[in-house]
Amino acid sequence: MAPTAPAHVASRTSLASRLLLPLLLLVGGVMAAFAVWALVQRERTLIAEARRETQAYATALGLALDAAFQDPDRAGVPAIVRRISLQPSIYGVVVYDLEGRPVYGPGAGADSTDYATPEQVREVLRSGRPGEFERAQDDVDVYSVVRAIEDPDGRVVGAFEVLQPLSFVNQEQAATRVRFALNTLVLLASLTLALLWLVRRLVSEPLARFAEGVRALGSGQLDTRVDADAAIAELASVAAELNRMAAGLEQARTELLRGTEERLLLERQIRQAEKMAIIGQLAAGLAHEIGAPLHVIRGRADLMARRHARAGAESRDLSIIVQQIDRITRIVRSLLDFARPRERRPGPVDLVPLIDETLELVSMQFDAEGIELGRTGAPRAVVHGDRDALQQVLLNLLLNAQQAMSREPDRARPRAVTVDVGLDDAGVRVDVRDSGPGIAPEHRAQVFEPFFTTKADGGGTGLGLAVARLIIEEHGGVLELIDDGGPGTCLTLALPAPTPAIHAIQ
Numbered sequence: 326m327a328p329t330a331p332a333h334v335a336s337r338t339s340l341a342s343r344l345l346l347p348l349l350l351l352v353g354g355v356m357a358a359f360a361v362w363a364l365v366q367r368e369r370t371l372i373a374e375a376r377r378e379t380q381a382y383a384t385a386l387g388l389a390l391d392a393a394f395q396d397p398d399r400a401g402v403p404a405i406v407r408r409i410s411l412q413p414s415i416y417g418v419v420v421y422d423l424e425g426r427p428v429y430g431p432g433a434g435a436d437s438t439d440y441a442t443p444e445q446v447r448e449v450l451r452s453g454r455p456g457e458f459e460r461a462q463d464d465v466d467v468y469s470v471v472r473a474i475e476d477p478d479g480r481v482v483g484a485f486e487v488l489q490p491l492s493f494v495n496q497e498q499a500a501t502r503v504r505f506a507l508n509t510l511v512l513l514a515s516l517t518l519a520l521l522w523l524v525r526r527l528v529s530e531p532l533a534r535f536a537e538g539v540r541a542l543g544s545g546q547l548d549t550r551v552d553a554d555a556a557i558a559e560l561a562s563v564a565a566e567l568n569r570m571a572a573g574l575e576q577a578r579t580e581l582l583r584g585t586e587e588r589l590l591l592e593r594q595i596r597q598a599e600k601m602a603i604i605g606q607l608a609a610g611l612a613h614e615i616g617a618p619l620h621v622i623r624g625r626a627d628l629m630a631r632r633h634a635r636a637g638a639e640s641r642d643l644s645i646i647v648q649q650i651d652r653i654t655r656i657v658r659s660l661l662d663f664a665r666p667r668e669r670r671p672g673p674v675d676l677v678p679l680i681d682e683t684l685e686l687v688s689m690q691f692d693a694e695g696i697e698l699g700r701t702g703a704p705r706a707v708v709h710g711d712r713d714a715l716q717q718v719l720l721n722l723l724l725n726a727q728q729a730m731s732r733e734p735d736r737a738r739p740r741a742v743t744v745d746v747g748l749d750d751a752g753v754r755v756d757v758r759d760s761g762p763g764i765a766p767e768h769r770a771q772v773f774e775p776f777f778t779t780k781a782d783g784g785g786t787g788l789g790l791a792v793a794r795l796i797i798e799e800h801g802g803v804l805e806l807i808d809d810g811g812p813g814t815c816l817t818l819a820l821p822a823p824t825p826a827i828h829a830i831q
Contacts, residue, residue: 547575702746726759
C-alpha cells in the first residue's frame with residue numbers, strides 16, 4: 326500500500342489558489358453589487374426618459390386635439406391619432422368623450438360593459454388636471470399620460486391618453502445584465518491569468534530557486550548562493566539573508582576545519598614533544614653511560630695503533646675501530662643537540678656576513694670535492710636570533726648538499742652550491758640550492774623526520790635537517806624543501822623581520 330501524506334501536507338494549497346479564490350470572490354462581489362446599482366440607476370433613467378418622451382408627445386397631441394375638437398365633425402381627430410400611434414415608442418392613443426368612453430384608439434366602439442375606463446381618466450374629466458399612471462392595456466404594462474381636451478372657452482369636452490409600453494425597460498435591463506455578466510467573466514478570466522502569471526514569475530520561480538538553494542545547503546554545499554535580485558523587495562531581502570546565513574555557515578565550517586587541523590597539529594606536536602623528551606632522556610643516559618667507556622676504548626685503540634704502526638692489517642683494523650667510536654660519539658652528540666634544551670643568546674644577526682663566514686669554513690672541503698660555492702642576493706639581511714644556532718643550520722644545509730653531490734657517480738658535469746638571500750615584507754628568505762641528483766619524490770615528505778637518511782653507507786645520523794628545522798622554528802621561521810622545477814635540491818629558510826626595537830639597537 327502506498328504511504329499516505331500527512332493531513333497537514335495533503336491539505337496544503339498553492340499560493341496562487343490562496344490568493345486567487347479570495348480575490349475572485351471579492352471582485353465578483355464588487356461587480357455584482359455594481360451591476361445591481363447600475364441596473365437600478367439604468368431603470369430609473371429609462372423610466373424618466375420614457376415619461377419625458379410621453380409627456381412631450383402628450384403636449385404636442387393636446388394642442389392638435391384641441392384644434393381638431395373645434396370642428397363639429399371632428400374629422401381630423403382619427404388622422405392625428407393614427408399619426409401619433411405610428412411612432413415606434415408609442416403603444417397607442419385613446420380619445421375619450423365626456424362620459425369616459427373611448428371614441429378613438431384601443432377600446433373604441435366597445436360595449437361599456439367590456440371596457441372599464443381607468444379611474445384616473447374620469448378624474449381628469451372631472452377636474453381638468455392632467456394625470457399620469459401605470460396600468461395594463463391588453464395585458465401589456467404601459468405608462469399612461471392623460472390630459473383634458475378643452476374648447477376655446479376652456480370647457481372640458483373630452484380627454485385623451487397617450488400609452489407607452491414599459492417592456493423596452495425590461496428588455497434593456499436584460500441586455501444590460503447580459504453585458505455585465507460577460508464583462509465580469511472577461512474581467513475574472515483576465516484577472517486569473519494575470520495573477521497566475523505574476524505569482525509564477527514573481528513568487529513561485531524565486532521560491533523554487535530558494536528551495537533549491539536550501540536543499541543544496543542542507544546537503545553540505547555551503548558555497549551555494551541564491552539570486553538576490555528578485556523583483557519583490559521582501560523576496561530579495563529573504564535571499565540576502567539566506568546568502569548571509571550560507572556565508573556564515575561556510576565561514577563557521579572553515580573555522581571548524583581550521584580548528585580541527587590546528588588541534589591535530591597540536592596533538593602531533595605534543596606527541597613529537599613527548600617523543601623528543603623520551604629521546605632526550607635516552608640521549609642523556611647514553612651520553613652518561615656510554616661516554617666514559619667510549620673514551621677508554623678510543624684511548625686504548627689509539628695506543629694499540631701506535632704500538633702496531635708497522636703492521637698494516639692490524640693498523641687498519643684499529644683505525645676502523647677509532648672511526649666507528651668517533652661515529653658513535655657524533656651520534657650521541659647529535660642526539661643531545663636534537664633533544665636537550667639549548668640555551669640561546671638571541672640578538673640582531675646580519676645573515677650575509679654569517680653566510681660568508683660559513684662558506685669560508687667549508688670552502689676547503691668543497692674545493693677538494695670540486696664543488697663551486699657562491700652567494701647572491703641582498704647585501705644585508707638582519708634578523709633576530711642566536712648567531713651560533715643559525716650558523717649550525719647553514720652548516721647542516723651546506724654539508725648535506727656537499728654529501729649529496731659527493732655520492733653522485735657522474736663527476737663530469739659542473740657541481741655547485743648557491744646561497745641566495747632575499748628580502749620581502751615578511752622578513753628574510755635564504756635559498757640553498759645544489760646541482761646534485763635531487764631527492765626522490767617518495768622521500769620528499771620524510772627528509773625532516775628524525776633518523777631518516779638516504780646515505781646507503783650509513784654515514785649519516787638522519788638528524789641534520791631535523792635539528793635545522795627545529796632551530797628555525799625556535800626562531801619563528803620556516804624551513805621547507807622547495808620543488809621549483811629546477812635541477813638538484815633547493816632548501817629555503819624564512820625568518821621574520823626584526824622588530825623596530827631591534828633595528829634601534831643597530
